[in-house]
Amino acid sequence: MGYGMATNIKGPAIFLAQFMGDSAPFNSLPSITKWAAGLGYKGVQIPSWDGRVFDLKMAGESKTYCDEIAGICREAGVAITELSTHLQGQLIAVHPAYDEAFDAFAPAAVHGNPAARTAWATEQMIYAARASGHLGLKVSVSFTGALSWPFTYPWPQRPGTLISESFKELARRWKPILDVYDSEGVDVGFEIHPGEDVFDGATFEMFLETLGNHPRCAINYDPSHFVLQHLDYLAFIDIYHSRIKAFHVKDAELNTDGRQGVYSGFQPWVNRAGRFRSLGDGQVDFGSIFSKLAGHGYDSWAVLEWECCLKDSSVGAAEGAPFIAKHIIPVTAKAFDDFAGGAVDHEQVKRMLGLSRKV
Numbered sequence: 001m002g003y004g005m006a007t008n009i010k011g012p013a014i015f016l017a018q019f020m021g022d023s024a025p026f027n028s029l030p031s032i033t034k035w036a037a038g039l040g041y042k043g044v045q046i047p048s049w050d051g052r053v054f055d056l057k058m059a060g061e062s063k064t065y066c067d068e069i070a071g072i073c074r075e076a077g078v079a080i081t082e083l084s085t086h087l088q089g090q091l092i093a094v095h096p097a098y099d100e101a102f103d104a105f106a107p108a109a110v111h112g113n114p115a116a117r118t119a120w121a122t123e124q125m126i127y128a129a130r131a132s133g134h135l136g137l138k139v140s141v142s143f144t145g146a147l148s149w150p151f152t153y154p155w156p157q158r159p160g161t162l163i164s165e166s167f168k169e170l171a172r173r174w175k176p177i178l179d180v181y182d183s184e185g186v187d188v189g190f191e192i193h194p195g196e197d198v199f200d201g202a203t204f205e206m207f208l209e210t211l212g213n214h215p216r217c218a219i220n221y222d223p224s225h226f227v228l229q230h231l232d233y234l235a236f237i238d239i240y241h242s243r244i245k246a247f248h249v250k251d252a253e254l255n256t257d258g259r260q261g262v263y264s265g266f267q268p269w270v271n272r273a274g275r276f277r278s279l280g281d282g283q284v285d286f287g288s289i290f291s292k293l294a295g296h297g298y299d300s301w302a303v304l305e306w307e308c309c310l311k312d313s314s315v316g317a318a319e320g321a322p323f324i325a326k327h328i329i330p331v332t333a334k335a336f337d338d339f340a341g342g343a344v345d346h347e348q349v350k351r352m353l354g355l356s357r358k359v
Contacts (some may be wrong), residue, residue, distance in 0.1 A: 001146065006294050006331045011302035012324035013043030013081045015128035015248065018306050019313060020050050033076035039323035040157045041269040043081040045075060045141070045303045049088060049105075049130055056083075059134065060127030063185060066134035080135055081301040084244055085128045085142040086191065091121035091149040093145030093197070094172050118173070125177045139245045139300060140181070141220040144170060146197040154317030163206075170197055171210040179217045189220035189246035199253065200229060201236055208243075216243040221293075222305065223284050224252035228274035230262055234288055248305040249324055276307040278316040279323040290327040299316035 012305070014036050025031035032053065034046055048056045058065045087105040094102050094114060103111040110116040123153055132140050148166035151158050164331040181188055190198055190207075198207045204219065211217050221244045226233035237244065253275060259265065260273035269275050279286070292300070304315055350356045 006298045007248075007299040007328075008331050009201075009290065009294055009298060009302050010300060010330050011328055012041050012249075012321045013037075013045060013078075013301045013303040015045040015047075015303050015305045016319065017047035017050070017085065017086075017316065018054065018082065019044075020052060022052075025053060025157075026051050029072050030076065031071050032074050033078050034263050036317075037077035040325065041078060041304075041319055043079045043301050043303070045081045045082050045301075047087075048083045048085050048124075048131070053129050056124060056127045056131060059131035059263065065132040066131060070135055081303055082189070083128050083132055083135070083140050085125055085140060087143075088121045088124040088128070089142030089190075090145050090196075091345065092125070092159060092177070093118075093147045093170050095147050095252045098146075098349050121338070122177060124174070124314075126180050129177070129184050129186055132181075132186040137186060139187045139218070141191060141248075144174070144190050144196045144198040146195060148197050149195060149199075152199075165183065167198065167206050167210045170207065174217075176212065177213060178211065178214050181216045182214075183291065187216050187218040187245045189218045189244075190226075191220040191222055191248065193222070193225050194229065200223070201239060204240070205244075211292050217243070220246040221242045221249060222248035222250055223283070223286075223289060224250040224276055224307075225246075227252040227254050227283060228262065230254060234285070234291045234292060237289070237292040238295060241293070241298065244293070244296075244298060246300060247293065247298065247302050249279065249286070249320070250305045251277045251279050251280040251284045252305060253277055266318055271310075275309045278306065278308040278311040279304065279320050281308070281311065286323075286327050287290055290329055294329045294331055 016032060019026055019032065021027060025035040033044055036284055046054050052125060054069065060068065062242050070080060084245055091102060091105055099114055103117065106120055108116045110120050114208050128140055147169060148163055157214040178188060190202060192201055208217050218279035226236060254262065254273060262274060264274050302324050304324060306316045306320060308316055
């Protein structure tokens with residue numbers, strides 16, 4: 001299984017994206033960080049695209065600005081866990097079928113111009129690398145984008161090189177971006193997510209291989225997306241733990257029946273067989289997840305990403321901090337059976353193995 005030295009996971013923390021709004025306390029960094037701290041959160045993951053809390057271009061160009069941002073968070077009682085670039089990362093690669101829909105993630109000046117939109121997204125990612133460096137962060141979280149997602153199901157039969165070509169192009173676009181992150185000492189934790197070309201372990205391996213095993217290509221682990229695919233999210237940790245650098249704590253459930261399976265029949269979220277839930281309301285075994293991550297040496301943040309088709313967000317946020325805190329394992333510095341041990345006696349070891357006898 002490959003367990004190493006157990007470590008303490010940091011948290012609880014909260015991803016601010018789903019809570020941003022135009023009314024207080026959700027419309028500015030000072031007020032929303034105080035709100036988060038008041039609920040018991042120790043860290044915040046910042047949506048880098050939301051100008052109400054963060055100016056990404058300024059952050060990429062000015063350490064002074066980043067020091068001010070960090071100071072606001074510190075004064076509120078929270079640390080910055082990571083910068084999120086999910087929306088910008090999505091735009092690094094967009095299949096034409098999604099051009100119009102994903103234009104909404106970009107400025108109006110690049111709408112209808114895929115090449116300009118990709119160039120804008122690339123610049124944004126580089127700003128985020130510099131900003132992460134200015135903030136002293138070791139990880140950022142993002143999406144890979146997608147060129148081959150529309151061809152996920154192999155009917156009609158795909159041309160033989162379609163997938164390999166799409167991953168080569170995806171790597172071509174990401175390699176220079178990851179090199180900038182490398183120069184800043186920052187990993188990019190890609191969220192393994194349906195809708196991206198990297199949506200499970202097999203596709204992550206394809207991406208990583210095409211990138212030449214780039215040292216900054218990492219994983220933002222989110223078990224909810226694996227529940228909806230009926231993928232073993234605990235075995236995933238055992239396989240990929242060395243690349244897991246960030247952790248979204250999000251719950252989900254998959255209730256298949258005679259009418260719906262994992263594709264969920266184009267139904268709205270509340271009627272889907274697979275749907276996201278608030279922490280503790282779904283099917284994710286968080287006790288085992290936190291144990292595996294701690295046992296494999298994961299020592300970064302546990303960040304609530306709240307998405308639920310039923311529960312109000314204010315309730316989900318209030319319940320999230322104590323739920324995460326309860327699952328974080330204070331790792332012991334000694335073994336439970338140390339009382340029965342003693343000093344190492346090498347001659348005794350040889351005798352116990354029968355190595356002292358002449359053969």
